[in-house]
Amino acid sequence: MRESGQREVFCGLTSIVWLHRRMPDAFFLVVGSRTCAHLVQSAAGVMIFAEPRFGTAILGERDLAGLADANEELDRLVRDLLERRPEIRTLFLVGSCPSEVIKLDLGKAAERLNGQLAGRVRVLNYSGSGIETTFTQGEDQALLAMQPLMPPSDEPQLLIVGTLADPVEDRLVDLFGRMGIERVRSLPPRRSTELPPVGRGTKVLLAQPFLSATARALQARGAELITAPYPFGVEGSRLWMQAAATACGLAPAAIEAVLAPLVERGRRAVAPHREVLAGKRLVLMPDSQLELSLARFLHQECGMELVEVGTPYLDRQLLAQELALLPAGTVITEGQDVERQLERVRAARPDLVVCGLGLANPLEAEGIATKWSIELVFSPIHGCDQAGDLAELFSRPLRRRNLLQFS
Amino acid sequence: MELTLWTYEGPPHVGAMRIATSMEGVHYVLHAPQGDTYADLLFTMIERRDRRPPVTYTTFQARDLGGDTAELVKRSINDAVERFQPEALLVGESCTAELIQDQPGALAAGMDLGGIPVVSLDLPAYSKKENWGAAETFYQLVRALLKPQLPPPGAAKPSPARWRQEGRRPRVNLLGPTLLGFRCRDDILEISRLLGEHGIDVTVVAPLGARPADLLRIPSADANVCLYPEVAGPVCNWLERSFGMPVVRSVPIGIGATGDFLREVTSLLEMDTKAIAAATNAEAEQRSRLPWYSRSVDSTYLTGKRVFIFGDATHAIAAARIASRELGFQVVGLGSYSREQARDVRAAAKELDLEALITDDYLVVERAMAEAAPELVLGTQMERHSAKRLGIPCAVISTPLHVQDVPARTSPQMGWEGANVIFDTWVHPLMMGLEEHLITMFRHDFEFTEGHRSHLGGAPAGAGLEAYGAAGAKEPTTGAATLAETTTGSATATAVASAATAVATAAPAAALAENGLHWSPDGEAELAKIPFFVRGKARRNAESFARAQGLDRIDAETLYEAKAHFSR
Numbered sequence A: 001m002r003e004s005g006q007r008e009v010f011c012g013l014t015s016i017v018w019l020h021r022r023m024p025d026a027f028f029l030v031v032g033s034r035t036c037a038h039l040v041q042s043a044a045g046v047m048i049f050a051e052p053r054f055g056t057a058i059l060g061e062r063d064l065a066g067l068a069d070a071n072e073e074l075d076r077l078v079r080d081l082l083e084r085r086p087e088i089r090t091l092f093l094v095g096s097c098p099s100e101v102i103k104l105d106l107g108k109a110a111e112r113l114n115g116q117l118a119g120r121v122r123v124l125n126y127s128g129s130g131i132e133t134t135f136t137q138g139e140d141q142a143l144l145a146m147q148p149l150m151p152p153s154d155e156p157q158l159l160i161v162g163t164l165a166d167p168v169e170d171r172l173v174d175l176f177g178r179m180g181i182e183r184v185r186s187l188p189p190r191r192s193t194e195l196p197p198v199g200r201g202t203k204v205l206l207a208q209p210f211l212s213a214t215a216r217a218l219q220a221r222g223a224e225l226i227t228a229p230y231p232f233g234v235e236g237s238r239l240w241m242q243a244a245a246t247a248c249g250l251a252p253a254a255i256e257a258v259l260a261p262l263v264e265r266g267r268r269a270v271a272p273h274r275e276v277l278a279g280k281r282l283v284l285m286p287d288s289q290l291e292l293s294l295a296r297f298l299h300q301e302c303g304m305e306l307v308e309v310g311t312p313y314l315d316r317q318l319l320a321q322e323l324a325l326l327p328a329g330t331v332i333t334e335g336q337d338v339e340r341q342l343e344r345v346r347a348a349r350p351d352l353v354v355c356g357l358g359l360a361n362p363l364e365a366e367g368i369a370t371k372w373s374i375e376l377v378f379s380p381i382h383g384c385d386q387a388g389d390l391a392e393l394f395s396r397p398l399r400r401r402n403l404l405q406f407s
Numbered sequence B: 001m002e003l004t005l006w007t008y009e010g011p012p013h014v015g016a017m018r019i020a021t022s023m024e025g026v027h028y029v030l031h032a033p034q035g036d037t038y039a040d041l042l043f044t045m046i047e048r049r050d051r052r053p054p055v056t057y058t059t060f061q062a063r064d065l066g067g068d069t070a071e072l073v074k075r076s077i078n079d080a081v082e083r084f085q086p087e088a089l090l091v092g093e094s095c096t097a098e099l100i101q102d103q104p105g106a107l108a109a110g111m112d113l114g115g116i117p118v119v120s121l122d123l124p125a126y127s128k129k130e131n132w133g134a135a136e137t138f139y140q141l142v143r144a145l146l147k148p149q150l151p152p153p154g155a156a157k158p159s160p161a162r163w164r165q166e167g168r169r170p171r172v173n174l175l176g177p178t179l180l181g182f183r184c185r186d187d188i189l190e191i192s193r194l195l196g197e198h199g200i201d202v203t204v205v206a207p208l209g210a211r212p213a214d215l216l217r218i219p220s221a222d223a224n225v226c227l228y229p230e231v232a233g234p235v236c237n238w239l240e241r242s243f244g245m246p247v248v249r250s251v252p253i254g255i256g257a258t259g260d261f262l263r264e265v266t267s268l269l270e271m272d273t274k275a276i277a278a279a280t281n282a283e284a285e286q287r288s289r290l291p292w293y294s295r296s297v298d299s300t301y302l303t304g305k306r307v308f309i310f311g312d313a314t315h316a317i318a319a320a321r322i323a324s325r326e327l328g329f330q331v332v333g334l335g336s337y338s339r340e341q342a343r344d345v346r347a348a349a350k351e352l353d354l355e356a357l358i359t360d361d362y363l364v365v366e367r368a369m370a371e372a373a374p375e376l377v378l379g380t381q382m383e384r385h386s387a388k389r390l391g392i393p394c395a396v397i398s399t400p401l402h403v404q405d406v407p408a409r410t411s412p413q414m415g416w417e418g419a420n421v422i423f424d425t426w427v428h429p430l431m432m433g434l435e436e437h438l439i440t441m442f443r444h445d446f447e448f449t450e451g452h453r454s455h456l457g458g459a460p461a462g463a464g465l466e467a468y469g470a471a472g473a474k475e476p477t478t479g480a481a482t483l484a485e486t487t488t489g490s491a492t493a494t495a496v497a498s499a500a501t502a503v504a505t506a507a508p509a510a511a512l513a514e515n516g517l518h519w520s521p522d523g524e525a526e527l528a529k530i531p532f533f534v535r536g537k538a539r540r541n542a543e544s545f546a547r548a549q550g551l552d553r554i555d556a557e558t559l560y561e562a563k564a565h566f567s568r
């Protein structure tokens, strides 16, 4: 089912919040308005940083009056910024709705600045605007912008694409190593300048389901895309690792030897949460594009009943395996008309709604338990080892409701 | 173009949202892309609102831009009116829509919406900010609704004393409280009660909690109270010009200001001002504990505490007055991000021999804070974080807020009770700081050997011990603190020998300060004699003194020089 109407989703700028943590030597400069600045700071809780590695070049009336001036101003601002932050190696110019509507060409600006900076700092650009991207698509665009800088190489490697929490990444690399995969690399890398190579020997393993454009660009450079469900929950993670290992030519026994204990332990970790979640009815509002994978996990491993699974966009190709694992007849909505969707939620009265922060308290006030989805992109939830924690994120609101007593 | 890492105020349409969300029966159609819906969470999370803000976003996308975004606006307006049946409709645009110039206001004006009042908002997103947007929205809404009631030009002004002829109590409106404002919810309770006790009724409180129909009753009051000038300034001025309604401009935050407020309101209403003037002093003493708490001997240690103040203009100015006059602090910095009210802040700063800091760059504020070396910071949530980084106690006095600034308990800033709240919230961080230090100081005493922990840190070994520890620490608190503070004043490079021996355990000073200054061994030895809880400040003072003097070495003499310099 496709829906259109008011969307209640962040724009792609939001992904700066986790991308900047992944690459501590990069700065994300949004070229936009006070609204953009306010969005990023509201999503990020910026105040805890002494000086965050992201900011907004706020357009003023003078910049709107003439693009020549705007370009000059941007150059000046970037120079000042880089002077103050000498540790920055890569600068991302992030386009916003206003910069796109006035047609401020950040691609050209990046080229120009790269010339001026003569290799001291690399300048890249991508769009995080709300008219082009939702929420997690910002990461897709950022990775896409890094792709041309990846050196060509046909050496065999497994390339995990999508931001992972550092410890989760270490763990996965270690596990793949134990299976016998020697070269496992990641995009985005921890150091923005140490980009992995890509070429015919590269097998791309997507850690996130929302990286459509990046996946296609890597395929165009000769890489092979591994298709699998995504590494959420025990089953998703198992199939994901298995697919990767198989694609790298490993023998089933070697794979199984590593996976079996993980799977067994993961299932044990999920079990207590399954007790809370089983039989409970679930609605996922469109938000992070993780919805289908989460729905699959919560249904298959936690026994939840799927009332409606919303997603801002549905890339049928990247999500083919997830779709196949969802029970027949699952109601999937693409796009959003938030008012209608809320009407359906009220009518269905599910036991749990996964939604954004703007909707959570109002739904709670109507007596419907919620889990806010933004936590899912900030928390380490990938892999068998995290499956218990992932389930806990959903069982906690229900456990809490049972706990509270006011009479 | 301006680099912004963090901003005190959101864009002006967020100000408009504050007005719409504060009221009942108002809906706001906002021509804006999907990302702008983030603003909902400010209300649902920070204010823990149980309802979504009454805002419909058009959420246009790039692919709509080639087509008919105007159609989308009309559809959104129609749907919103049908679904929410508002009593008044606000129509406006955010930064991006402003660029594509669909003029949603004009579109709405051309639609048949069943006669509901429609207010078109023009909020220039590239030059104005949140508070301006709130003030403009409130003004436009009130103006649109009151248009039919406008007295003909040249009509006589209503007498503010007409309540007497009409045989009723005088009445006023409280204008300006909004969601995401600082403690507005509790201030209006306190001020309504205070006015009631003085025989004054409140006609309309707006925007918070008001419906459009309530706004229609504004002219029936005898005067307007401009409770939050950032939001209500323009509307009060307009009501004064157009309806001849006098405006009460004293903001009743603090004892003195609450007295001023009562005197102003009663004299405007031509009440018996003499009786009231006489009564307010006694009333302040009876109704608020601040005056007595501030005079009580325990507060001696507050004398001359260096305090740095930054916030919106209204709260910063009020805080400066309370700090300097009612608590006996020394204000060492005063500033605001409210450019619209910069003049008032400058004037308040001048009275304290300070230069006001008017900026919306938090890093500039943080730097000024560090340079002023305050012992207490009164600021916004951002200053709280800056102060934390600098290790200075802080109390929050102004927006922008965090969820913790919307407490469950009633906790006003205004009126007599507001003064009580202020005393507690400003003084506690100082006391706690001192208490923690004393605990460190006495930690080798046997009472403290068994894991006494801050109640913030973790559970103590035994509740009895905790109680004993706190009580035991209490007595020396006053003694030692008073001694240290009174002998040292604002500078601290003095040898309080007895205290110094008690703290011989403290860490030695870094021989090389970060800025290339050297501490000589005798300088360090002298520094080590200073009680640890003021040693940091002594070091900072000595270093800034040395820098000012162009010295690169700090010895004992320099310390004494600095002490003399700062105790002037």
Ligand code: SF4
Binding pocket: A011, A012, A013, A032, A033, A035, A036, A037, A039, A095, A096, A097, A098, A128, A129, A130, A131, B033, B034, B035, B036, B095, B096
């Ligand atoms: S939706 Fe557009 S204007 Fe709004 S915050 Fe995102 S990029 Fe900025």
Ligand code: SF4
Binding pocket: B435, B436, B453, B454, B455, B456, B466, B469, B470
């Ligand atoms: S009770 Fe203990 S921890 Fe709490 S403030 Fe007093 S001394 Fe500190």
